[in-house]
Amino acid sequence: xxxxxxxxxxxxxxxxxxxxxxxxxxxxxxxxxxxxxxxxxxxxxxxxxxxxxxxxxxxxxxxxxxxxxxxxxxxxxxxxxxxxxxxxxxxxxxxxxxxxxxxxxxxxxxxxxxxxxxxxxxxxxxxxxxxxxxxxxxxxxxxxxxxxxxxxxxxxxxxxxxxxxxxxxxxxxxxxxxxxxxxxxxxxxxxxxxxxxxxxxxxxxxxxxxxxxxxxxxxxxxxxxxxxxxxxxxxxxxxxxxxxxxxxxxxxxxxxxxxxxxxxxxxxxxxxxxxxxxxxxxxxxxxxxxxxxxxxxxxxxxxxxxxxxxxxxxxxxxxxxxxxxxxxxxxxxxxxxxxxxxxxxxxxxxxxxxxxxxxxxxxxxxxxxxxxxxxxxxxxxxxxxxxxxxxxxxxxxxxxxxxxxxxxxxxxxxxxxxxxxxxxxxxxxxxxxxxxxxxxxxxxxxxxxxxxxxxxxxxxxxxxxxxxxxxxxxxxxxxxxxxxxxxxxxxxxxxxxxxxxxxxxxxxx
Numbered sequence: 001x002x003x004x005x006x007x008x009x010x011x012x013x014x015x016x017x018x019x020x021x022x023x024x025x026x027x028x029x030x031x032x033x034x035x036x037x038x039x040x041x042x043x044x045x046x047x048x049x050x051x052x053x054x055x056x057x058x059x060x061x062x063x064x065x066x067x068x069x070x071x072x073x074x075x076x077x078x079x080x081x082x083x084x085x086x087x088x089x090x091x092x093x094x095x096x097x098x099x100x101x102x103x104x105x106x107x108x109x110x111x112x113x114x115x116x117x118x119x120x121x122x123x124x125x126x127x128x129x130x131x132x133x134x135x136x137x138x139x140x141x142x143x144x145x146x147x148x149x150x151x152x153x154x155x156x157x158x159x160x161x162x163x164x165x166x167x168x169x170x171x172x173x174x175x176x177x178x179x180x181x182x183x184x185x186x187x188x189x190x191x192x193x194x195x196x197x198x199x200x201x202x203x204x205x206x207x208x209x210x211x212x213x214x215x216x217x218x219x220x221x222x223x224x225x226x227x228x229x230x231x232x233x234x235x236x237x238x239x240x241x242x243x244x245x246x247x248x249x250x251x252x253x254x255x256x257x258x259x260x261x262x263x264x265x266x267x268x269x270x271x272x273x274x275x276x277x278x279x280x281x282x283x284x285x286x287x288x289x290x291x292x293x294x295x296x297x298x299x300x301x302x303x304x305x306x307x308x309x310x311x312x313x314x315x316x317x318x319x320x321x322x323x324x325x326x327x328x329x330x331x332x333x334x335x336x337x338x339x340x341x342x343x344x345x346x347x348x349x350x351x352x353x354x355x356x357x358x359x360x361x362x363x364x365x366x367x368x369x370x371x372x373x374x375x376x377x378x379x380x381x382x383x384x385x386x387x388x389x390x391x392x393x394x395x396x397x398x399x400x401x402x403x404x405x406x407x408x409x410x411x412x413x414x415x416x417x418x419x420x421x422x423x424x425x426x427x428x429x430x431x432x433x434x435x436x437x438x439x440x441x442x443x444x445x446x447x448x449x450x451x452x453x454x455x456x457x458x459x460x461x462x463x464x465x466x467x468x469x470x471x472x473x474x475x476x477x478x479x480x481x482x483x484x485x486x487x488x489x490x491x492x493x494x495x496x497x498x499x500x501x502x503x504x505x506x507x508x509x
Contacts, residue, residue, distance in 0.1 A: 002310070002447040005157075006150040012143040012294065014168035015105065019062065019097040020404060022353035023133045024113075027068070029089045030126050037085050038076035039122035045374055045384045046115040047071045047197035047225065047348075048129060052262045052285065053090075057104035062095045062137040064108040068129050069266070071197040072117045075382070081231050082382065084196050087127050097137035105172045107287050109134040109260055109406075113350045113370045114386065130370075132352045134406065138172055138289075145316060146444055147297040156306040158482055160473055162298040162440050167321040170255065171290040173246050176264065176283065179220060181240045182271060183278040191229040192275055198268040199223050199348070202242075202284055203408060204259040214246040214288055216259050222268075222280060225346055233345045233374075233382065237412070240280075248290055255292040256324065258433075260406075262287065293321070299443045303477045308449035316442045322401050322434035327393050328410055329428050331369065335385045337421040339377050346374040347415035349426055351407045352388075363397040365430055366390050367407045373415050373422045385422060393430040404433045452480050462505040472497055479505050 033040060048070040055064045068089045076083050097104075114130040149157055185193055204218040224236040248255075265283035272279070298316055303309050352368030369389040377383050397403060410427040417423075462479060472492075476483045487494065489504045 002449050005446045005448065007146050007299070007445065008148045008150065010145050010147050010297070012145060012166060012168070012296065014141060014143070014166070014170055015138040015172055016141045017169070018099050018104070018137045018139050019095055020136045021095050023093045023095055023135055024353055025091070025093055025131050026128060027089055027091050027131065028126060028128045029087065030120070030124065031087045033085055033123045033125065037083060038079070040074045040119045040125065041077040042075045043072060043117050043119055043125070044075060044082060044382050045073045045372070046117050046127070047073065047199060048112045048115040049199050049263070049266055050110045050112040050131060051266060052108055052110055052264050055106040055108040057100050057102055057106050057137065059102070060096065060098050060100055062097050062100060062106045062135050063092065064106070064110065064133055064135055065090065065092045066110045066133070067091070068112060068115070068131070070115050070127055070129065072125060072127070073196060077122060082196060082227060082233070089127060089129060091131060093133050093135070095135040095137065100137050100139055104137060104139040107136040107138070107172070107260065107289070109262055111350055113352045113368070114372070138169060145296065146299045146442065148299050149302055149446065156304045158303055158305065158476065159299060160301040162300045162442075164296050164298070164318060164440070165293045166296050166318045167291060167293055167435060168319060169289055170292045170294070171248050172288065173214070173248050174285060174287045175244060175246050176285050177244055179240070179242050179282045179284055181280045182274070183222070183224075183238055183280055185226070185236070185276050185278065193226040193228050193234065195224060195268065195270070195278060196227050197225040200263060200266055200282060202261040202263055202282070204261050204286070207257045207259050209248065209255055209257060209290070212248055214248045214257060214290070215243070216246065216286060217241065217243045218261055220282060223348065224278070235346050244286055246286060246288055248288065255290040258289045258291070260287045261285070298440055300441060301473070301477070302443055302446060303480075304448060305452070305480050305482060307451055309446055310449060311446040312444040314442055314444050315439045318438050318440060319435045320438060322397065322436050323395070324433050327430040327432060329391050329393050329430065330425070331389060331391055331428065332423070332425045333387075333389055334418060334420060335371065335373060335387050335422045335424060337375070337383070337385050341417040341422055342376045342378055342380065344373060344375045344415045344417060344422060345382065347413045347424065348372050349409055349413045351409065351428065354405050354407055356403060356405070358399070361396060363395045363403055365393045365395065365403070365405050365432070367428055367430070369426070369428060371413070371424055373424065375417070375422060391428045395432060395434065397434055398436065401434045401436045406431045460507045462507070463502050464505065465502060466497055466499065475503065475505060479507065481506060
C-alpha cells in the first residue's frame with residue numbers, strides 16, 4: 001500500500017528564447033528612370049535606409065517584413081553634377097522558431113549592409129541590396145516547480161532544498177511613437193542647397209525602471225548629403241534627442257532592460273513653412289526586454305526515517321547571469337583606391353552579423369563592418385570605395401555559457417585622404433550578455449510505501465568513515481536517520497564533515 005505525498009508547488013513565469021539569429025539576404029529590383037530625370041551616364045553611389053514594416057509570431061516561424069528606400073546617385077549624360085532617383089524595395093524574411101505560437105513575441109532589427117546599382121541602359125537600372133535582420137523569437141511559458149513536501153503526521157520526512165535564483169526575461173513590451181523635427185540648413189541667403197540623400201538611425205542611450213514605468217531616453221542621428229548651389233557636395237549631421245515612457249508589468253525596479261528603437265517610416269523633405277529648412281518625420285518602435293533575478297526554492301531530495309519512499313526525480317534548468325558589458329573596439333584601416341584622393345565627401349558604416357567561434361577558453365565575436373566612402377579624385381570626379389572589415393572582440397566565457405551580442409557604432413566615422421587611398425577610423429561597441437545554464441536535480445513527486453526494517457534487526461549505532469564526495473545528508477539518508485542527530489552525536493557544527501575520522505551514526509527509532 002502506498003500513499004501519495006502532498007507538495008508545495010510554485011510556477012516560474014517567464015519568456016523562453018526560442019531563436020536568436022541574424023538573417024542575411026539579398027534582394028534585387030529592376031527600375032526605370034523616371035521621365036523627369038535625365039539619362040544615366042555613370043552611377044556613383046547608392047544611399048539606402050532599411051525600415052521595419054511588420055513582425056509576426058506564427059506557428060514555429062517568425063516573419064519580418066520591411067522596406068528599403070534607396071537613392072541612386074548618378075552622373076547624367078551631357079551635364080556635370082549629380083542627380084538622384086529613389087527606388088522602394090520591399091523585403092520579407094522568415095526565421096524558424098520551433099515551439100513559437102501566435103501568443104509569442106518577435107523582436108526585429110533590420111539594417112542595410114550594402115546597396116549597389118548597375119545601369120542596364122541609360123533609362124534602366126538594376127538595384128541590389130544586402131540586408132541583415134536580427135530576429136529574436138520569445139514564447140511566454142509557465143514552468144511548474146516543487147518547492148517542498150507537506151510532512152506526514154509522524155514528522156518523519158527529511159527534505160533538502162535548493163535556494164537559488166533564475167535570471168529570466170520577465171516582461172517584453174513595445175510602443176510605437178512619432179518623432180518630428182525641423183532642420184535649418186546653413187548657407188548664404190538665397191542659395192538653398194538641394195537634398196540628395198538622407199539616412200537616420202535611432203538608439204536608446206538611457207533607460208530606468210520606476211515602478212511599472214520604463215523611462216527611456218535616446219537620440220536620432222541624422223545624416224544629410226547636400227548639393228550646394230555652386231555644385232559642391234557637403235554633409236550635415238544632426239543629433240535629435242527623444243524620450244518615451246512604456247508600461248511594464250511582471251518586473252521589479254531592479255530589472256535589467258534592453259531597449260531597441262527601430263525606424264518604421266522615415267520622411268525627410270523641404271519644409272512647407274521655410275524654404276531653408278527640412279522637415280524630418282520618423283515613425284519609431286521601441287522594443288523592450290526586461291530581465292530580472294527571480295528567487296527560486298526547489299525540492300532537491302527527500303527521504304523518510306520511518307517509511308520506504310519512492311520519488312519522481314528530474315532535472316530543473318536554471319539560468320545564471322554571467323557577464324553584462326559593453327566592449328568598444330577601435331578600428332583603423334586604409335581603403336585602397338588606386339588613385340589620389342583629393343578630398344572625402346561622405347563616409348558611412350553599417351554592421352552585419354556577429355559570428356561566434358571558440359579559441360580555447362575564449363569566445364571570439366566577429367562583427368562585419370561594411371564601410372563606404374564617397375570622395376573626389378584628382379579630376380574632381382565623385383567616386384566611391386567600399387570594403388568589409390572584420391572586427392573582433394574576445395570574452396573569457398565557459399563553453400556551457402550562452403552569449404547574446406548586439407553591435408552598434410559609437411561616434412562618427414572619420415575618413416581622411418591618405419597615400420594610396422582613404423584612412424578610416426571608427427569604433428564598434430559589442431553589447432554582450434552571457435548566461436550560464438545549470439541543471440539542478442529535483443523531486444517532482446513522491447509516495448510512501450512500507451515501513452523501514454524493524455528495530456530488532458536494525459543496529460542502534462553504526463561507526464563508519466565518510467566516502468570521498470559524500471556529505472552528511474547522504475549518510476543520514478542511507479541509514480534512515482537525520483543530519484541533526486549525526487551532528488549532535490559527533491559534536492559537529494552545521495556544514496562540517498571531517499575527513500579520516502570515524503563517525504558515530506545513531507539510528508532513529
